[in-house]
Amino acid sequence: MIRIGIIGLGKMGISHCAILGAHPDVNLVAVCDSSSFVIDAFKKHTRFQCFTDYRKMITEMGLHAIVIASPTKFHTEMVHFALDNSLHVFCEKPFVLKAEDAEILAEKAEKKKLVNQVGYHNRFLGTFNEVKILLQMNALGELYHFNGESYGPVVLREKGNTWRSQKGQGGGCLYDYASHTIDLIHFLLDKPKDVSGTQLKHIFSNDVEDAVYSSITLQNGLSGQLSVNWSDETHRKMNTQITILGKKGKIIADATEVKIFLKESNELLGLSKGWTVKYLTELTANVDYYLRGEEYSAQIDHFIKCIKHSETNNKSSFRSASYTDQLISKLITDSK
Amino acid sequence: MERVLFGDNQFFGVNHSSDEKARAQTMRFQQDDAIMAVLDSAIEEGINTFMCTTHDRVGEICNRIRGNEKYKDFKVYPCMPYAHKYANAVTELGYLGTIKQFVPGNIFSTFAKGGLAFMKKDFSELAKLMIDAEMKMFHGVNTPVIWVQNVITDLLLGLGMTDFLVTFYKHIKEKYHAEPGFITMNLPLLLDTLEKAGIENPTVCASINKIGFRMSGGIKKYEEVIAQKRCRLVAMQVLAAGALAPKEAFEYVCSLDGVESILFGASSRSNIHQSKSIIDRCSILVHG
Known part of the structure; x- marks a missing residue:
């Protein structure tokens, strides 16, 4: 089982959360959001560990991979931190705000042989x-x-x-x-x-x-x-x-x-x-779990398959x- | 539930196989009169249940039906929410802005029901208030079954937030004295989950068609589950978004013992007649 956490529980984050929650090869263990309103709903009604500090979540939860669905301006620092902690990363689109950061992150992930994907479904x-x-x-x-x-x-x-x-x-x-x-x-x-x-x-x-x-x-x-x-x-x-x-x-x-x-x-x-x-x-x-279009389940499935088979040739890489x-x-x- | 239920996708530009056809339908059904004319045709063909989303325009349809002698035996099955309304609001206004817009009253005032629920972070209470807001347009209309849309059912399934499925189930029974229904694209998973939560023999609507379109986990698994008769089942997407010819499509779904009702939508009297008579014929052949 691949241990995964999610940063950001907006529209896309929640959708990924449900798809990962239903995935047979995934153990979704933790979620993180800066809004106390959203995180309280998750604390009360789900089995996931809940965080408001993503660094704490990554350091404490022993994750294999992370899904980042926060506002775009936070992507660069979050992806850096995740790669530094040797996590495979799925990041929502658009990737980053400064084009030069995108190349630095791509190189870093490739060097560390970590699966890297951006959510272009x-x-x-x-x-x-x-x-x-x-x-x-x-x-x-x-x-x-x-x-x-x-x-x-x-x-x-x-x-x-x-x-x-x-x-x-x-x-x-x-x-x-x-x-x-x-x-x-x-x-x-x-x-x-x-x-x-x-x-x-x-x-x-x-x-x-x-x-x-x-x-x-x-x-x-x-x-x-x-x-x-x-x-x-x-x-x-x-x-x-x-x-x-x-x-x-x-x-x-x-x-x-x-x-x-x-x-x-x-x-x-x-x-x-x-x-x-x-x-x-x-x-x-067909997909195993359908939420809102086969492509959303299929892209997560691809990410998981890449991790399972140590395949870094990703269809939508950094x-x-x-x-x-x-x-x-x-x-x-x-x-x- | 009657054997045949009439759907509403064609009225609101929903077409799972062609965005172009969807746009053409949006143009054709711009006026409420055009929708009423098709509903009248359905009634004349012997279909007395309209299963429809809580789209703003359904409010107008309800106004025409309410208190009208002509529609006294007509039933409406509301399906909530009209998801794009909320999805677009979340993108534009965020979660709080969306709740503020759709929960009646001032959510920042503890004197209002919504405000109190909001302050106490009572999410089940907020959900009930949103259900009530969606149900407003159906006041005075006969709604014996009330459904939650698949995007919400399946989202809650994936998140493991079964509590809210139970909240919906109980609220519909208690407040509206109606049968709660769950629309899903994940029938096997839904039944397992509801049974674990103590909901036996639920009313469910799922995609069921000969080519396995939108039948998550595959057609074999679905056929097994359907044969177990663990729910009161409505089949939707029987034509697989137009990929199947009506005869072949309805023959398949009528052959499944365990499917109680069949949902389909059509825009013309002749199509309604054709589909209805195929279903009637096949149902007699199979079930006697």
Whole structure:
């Protein structure tokens, strides 16, 4: 059994807590949160040891691994402390606020051969993995453009005051929403390299942006657009979609379906000429415990498997997340 | 419970296989009249139970049903909470802000019920107040079964916070004199947990379909548990988000002795008619 603790019991922390709590290979022993209201609820109603000081939890509980789901501005110091104590680390996204810290942490984890993962769950979705396979099989031929979009209804009024609405804490649409879109572009196409024409728009928030629009160029030369808005109430929940255009056709994919258009049929891939639609139901493997999308259980399962099999080749490593952090810095600079 | 229950996903842009279809449905059902017309069709087809989330718009539907002679035999099964309402509020306002917004009265005043519970950190009492807030819109409507949504049931299961499942169960029985129901994506785990907490033969709604979609732990395990008849079971996601054709889908679920009711949603009279008649036919074949 792998002994695990969690830092941060916000929305993501609680979700990880439930998934780990139900995992057959995990012994979730401790949780930590700075809010006495939340920690008292856990003290009263769960079996976990409860802490308000994460250092104390790590030093006292003899953990093998830690899940960090605190506000982003605390990630750097917490990840450092966890690695110093030889813990495998799963850290929520976005990884860190300063891109240079991301590289230092990636190097440190790699040197110590500790499993390191960042919570970019789109990498574990059946639909996006199908797109990755199709691209690897060159289904679209030479690519010439992409469009990465995320929309959702988070900030719909001029109010609200949490760390997500404060500048410099890792809140805002750029850190919270666009990081997912950027990571998905990286996962499917290549590392993002340059940006231009960036617009960070304030719609309802004073201190942070509510929408991000930019042009992105990848390391392989492919360019495309990023369009993200968390003040869009025409979506019931966060919706991330990627459109990829190539000389042989086009793919449009989101969490629920992959739509493929081919100019000519592809017998190797069993795809006919014109449109083919593949659904999540045929692309998703069952999980042992379901909370809110197979991908959330699958990413934790991957983390646990990496620990069990001493496998440090992680599907969403610190190293890969560092490219998203770098691009976020570039978007901020470019928007000024 | 009746054999066939009518669901509401189609009305509120929930579609598990296509966000695009979901948006098209949102557009089609923008006006309450459009929803009422489909409910009327369901009633004409012999379906008298509407199982729906506590979405703001359901309040409007309740206003139409309440006291209306036409709907005197019509039952509503509320499913709480409408989770995205809370999830978005937590992102925007934090936990305290969310509680402040959804618990009635001033939570920082000990003169208010909510305030007292908040100060004393009486989480079960807070949960009851939030249940009452969700139930407000159903006042004067016949709600014989009241459900907790899978995201909450399954979250509490994973956290091991069984206390709150019991709080819900008792509160629904005591205050609303209704049958508490649990929606889940983890049927085997839920039954084990509830039985350990002393809740026998609970009313449960779970994803059950021929291809094993959203049946955590696998279809084999589910079939075993269903055959044990340890709960009053409603099957949902029978069509596996549209991956299965209606005939094949309903034949499978009707063949499972241990499934009491079947939940499905549809937007047109012809689809309602088709599904209802397949279920009726298969049910007679299997159960006589």
